[in-house]
Amino acid sequence: MSFLEVTAQLANGFLTTLLIFGVTLVGAIPLGLLITLGSMSKIPPVKWIFKIFVWIIRGTPLMLQIILVFYGPGLMGLGVKFDRLMAVILAFIINYACYFSEIYRGGIESIPKGQYEAGQVLGMTKAQIFFKVVLFQVIKRIVPPMGNEIITLVKDTSLARVIAVVELVKAAETIVSLKSLIWPLFYVGAFYLLFTGIVTLLLNYAEKKLNYYQG
Amino acid sequence: MALLEVNGIFKRFGKTEVLKGIDFSMEKGEVLAIIGSSGSGKTTLLRCLNFLETPDSGRIVLNGDEIYNAENKYTDREIREKRLNFGLVFQSFNLFPQYTVLRNVCLAPEMMRINQSETKLTRADKARIKSEIAENARGLLASVGLSEKLMNYPCELSGGQQQRVAIARALAMEPVILCFDEPTSALDPELTGEVLRVIKELKDAGRTMILVTHEMGFARSAADKVIFMADGVIEEYGTPEEVFGSPRSEKTISFLEKSLENIT
Numbered sequence: 001m002s003f004l005e006v007t008a009q010l011a012n013g014f015l016t017t018l019l020i021f022g023v024t025l026v027g028a029i030p031l032g033l034l035i036t037l038g039s040m041s042k043i044p045p046v047k048w049i050f051k052i053f054v055w056i057i058r059g060t061p062l063m064l065q066i067i068l069v070f071y072g073p074g075l076m077g078l079g080v081k082f083d084r085l086m087a088v089i090l091a092f093i094i095n096y097a098c099y100f101s102e103i104y105r106g107g108i109e110s111i112p113k114g115q116y117e118a119g120q121v122l123g124m125t126k127a128q129i130f131f132k133v134v135l136f137q138v139i140k141r142i143v144p145p146m147g148n149e150i151i152t153l154v155k156d157t158s159l160a161r162v163i164a165v166v167e168l169v170k171a172a173e174t175i176v177s178l179k180s181l182i183w184p185l186f187y188v189g190a191f192y193l194l195f196t197g198i199v200t201l202l203l204n205y206a207e208k209k210l211n212y213y214q215g
Numbered sequence: 216m217a218l219l220e221v222n223g224i225f226k227r228f229g230k231t232e233v234l235k236g237i238d239f240s241m242e243k244g245e246v247l248a249i250i251g252s253s254g255s256g257k258t259t260l261l262r263c264l265n266f267l268e269t270p271d272s273g274r275i276v277l278n279g280d281e282i283y284n285a286e287n288k289y290t291d292r293e294i295r296e297k298r299l300n301f302g303l304v305f306q307s308f309n310l311f312p313q314y315t316v317l318r319n320v321c322l323a324p325e326m327m328r329i330n331q332s333e334t335k336l337t338r339a340d341k342a343r344i345k346s347e348i349a350e351n352a353r354g355l356l357a358s359v360g361l362s363e364k365l366m367n368y369p370c371e372l373s374g375g376q377q378q379r380v381a382i383a384r385a386l387a388m389e390p391v392i393l394c395f396d397e398p399t400s401a402l403d404p405e406l407t408g409e410v411l412r413v414i415k416e417l418k419d420a421g422r423t424m425i426l427v428t429h430e431m432g433f434a435r436s437a438a439d440k441v442i443f444m445a446d447g448v449i450e451e452y453g454t455p456e457e458v459f460g461s462p463r464s465e466k467t468i469s470f471l472e473k474s475l476e477n478i479t
Binding site: 112114115117118119120121122123124125126128132133136137140212213214 | 265266267291295296298299301302303305307309310311312313322323326327330331368369370384385388
């Protein structure tokens with residue numbers, strides 16, 4: 001198998017990797033905010049339900065969660081069954097939303113009380129204070145930790161192969177077993193490096209853009 | 216009739232009683248200084264007037280209208296409207312770091328007049344209101360000596376300049392009474408003068424103000440009336456000459472002696 005053929009096959013797997021990555025981000029970023037609001041709720045039962053949920057999701061392996069989402073509904077006789085890719089994306093969105101929610105919570109709690117009070121004495125509503133005063137400052141503060149998670153997500157996508165979704169690593173493994181070639185497996189490292197490199201540049205750009213003020 | 220009447224304000228945090236029955240009144244155009252050691256309740260009193268704290272009992276009467284009575288329940292919206300009678304300048308400025316100086320001053324008036332407007336505004340209306348607000352903000356910032364800094368961000372200003380922006384921001388909401396919570400305590404000594412000068416100018420322009428401060432000299436020269444607070448009560452009340460010149464209470468005398476020691 002030539003280098004070009006291997007590259008073409010890996011590129012095919014890479015598209016799936018990209019898809020998992022992109023859809024997870026689009027789903028988990030807003031879902032995370034919802035979980036944050038829940039876990040910061042002033043109603044104790046709501047708060048505890050969300051806190052326990054986050055504990056379970058963060059406390060168990062993502063690989064296990066993928067398997068559970070894929071096989072779970074069938075085993076419980078629910079009559080629904082997710083498509084493999086669908087199951088992977090669902091598990092990823094829930095898992096990452098929980099991690100994001102904790103980053104958001106940290107960011108929101110790091111904003112000084114004085115910012116809320118300044119908004120209050122100027123007659124702003126709670127929503128106005130959140131959206132016009134606090135939110136932007138939170139975004140600035142959470143870009144670095146979010147960057148960490150996003151880069152981890154790039155590589156976590158390889159867990160999808162546990163239910164036979166042909167992403168990048170699975171594509172390489174297929175070549176390894178069918179063609180008895182080992183080097184394609186190492187070659188996938190280059191794909192990940194390129195991908196995380198681009199993501200890093202984008203994150204640096206965002207950080208720089210937000211750095212027009214201090215504090 | 217007094218502009219502001221405060222009757223029987225009590226406030227406790229958990230088991231600590233911070234305010235134990237505060238009564239005072241003030242006239243229009245008066246400057247009232249509140250002095251006292253840390254923990255005497257002076258900041259809490261100011262925060263009660265701005266509805267950042269809810270008094271456990273007592274009432275607040277402004278211009279003859281009872282705007283607060285601890286026996287009544289108020290909605291968020293009502294509190295928001297009542298609170299606008301008072302402006303507050305914080306010790307730590309609390310400017311919005313992501314906005315320019317001009318935007319810091321315009322933001323709240325715009326939200327009040329545009330986003331919270333009862334009637335539907337046309338695009339032209341909005342543009343007109345915005346330019347009115349910006350015009351007014353420029354005027355206020357000029358009056359605190361910051362015309363050159365309109366497009367700067369708070370982090371690019373000195374503490375004294377930031378506090379002057381905060382004063383302009385509070386004035387933009389046209390409060391009946393402007394309150395200051397230790398406005399110079401977070402400033403380097405050489406920067407307090409510029410802030411005190413602005414407060415003095417506001418007094419000369421006839422603005423009604425309540426000033427919680429540690430600057431005894433300033434309280435003495437700029438205030439019309441002085442309240443000395445200790446342990447959650449008003450220990451002494453009178454003109455600066457009375458309070459500083461011939462204090463009657465033991466606590467006032469010992470507080471003033473200690474404060475003067477620090478100066479010399």
